[in-house]
Amino acid sequence: MLSTSLVLGLLAVFSVPGSGCGTQEYRTQAGECCPMCHQGTFVQSDCTLLSGTRCRPCDNGTYMTQPNGLKKCFPCSSCVAENGLFVWQKCTNKSDTVCGVSNGFFCKSPVGDTGCSMAKKHTHCAAGQRIKEPGTHRTDTVCENCLTGFFSHDGLTCAPWTICSGTQVKVKDGDPYSDVVCSCSSRNTFEKLLLFVWLCYICFFV
Incomplete structure (x- = not known):
């Protein structure tokens, strides 16, 4: 049986929809504040009065780089050889694919220090x-x-x-x-x- 202090604490969190959530919380569609899921995971189900947020690891081919309250992870980027790109670093559940630039091409849209999302042939x-x-x-x-x-x-x-x-x-x-x-x-x-x-x-x- 829940203690009185725990019940009062839970009621304080869930009884004020629309109030500001903490830096490590997300707002549900019902307007409640729930703890975020960690990097590499997404929200399988929102928290309740009796349980915290249920998180699930990102599926193969998807990733999540930061704590979040999303219902799915982001799809991994593709490195298209015809566009002058190749896989420099493979996608993981915590980071997107990093594409390198093939010989004879230069990067039109750099991503970070080494990555590229669009390349073009040298003039x-x-x-x-x-x-x-x-x-x-x-x-x-x-x-x-x-x-x-x-x-x-x-x-x-x-x-x-x-x-x-x-x-x-x-x-x-x-x-x-x-x-x-x-x-x-x-x-x-x-x-x-x-x-x-x-x-x-x-x-x-x-």
Whole structure:
């Protein structure tokens, strides 16, 4: 049989719906204050005059990070490989999944110091540009245009235009996307032809 002091104490807690609950209590739908469930558990049934809050461990695939008065735990996050994420730390009943960022991606929505909820592929620099700063797991690639006199057709590095030699002529100017095109001069070609004919003449008649 309940003691008089215990009954009076219980009545004091349950007879004032709408009053403020303690820091480790939650308010039920009936407006009563009940003790919270611990981290990793949720409320199976609210407290009564005769019993405290009944708590139940989070089911597989769910978690709860703090004391609570909720009727279910939160679903664990998924790390989708197609979105550039992988499982860095598995989900437990007390903590959510921590997703890491795959190579070639950077995090758009960081979670804490190491986690990520959304990643994006690194930008590929266009022709006429070079990589100024390579992308990391936290930052995107930084591109910059090639300076005059340089070109890039793959968007990786800028190479200097070719300087045609004295025996060549420039048949196409360089631009940010392609190199200078050089060709042998017609005079040089003619001189080589005369030399070939002269050598053949000497070999044939000498």
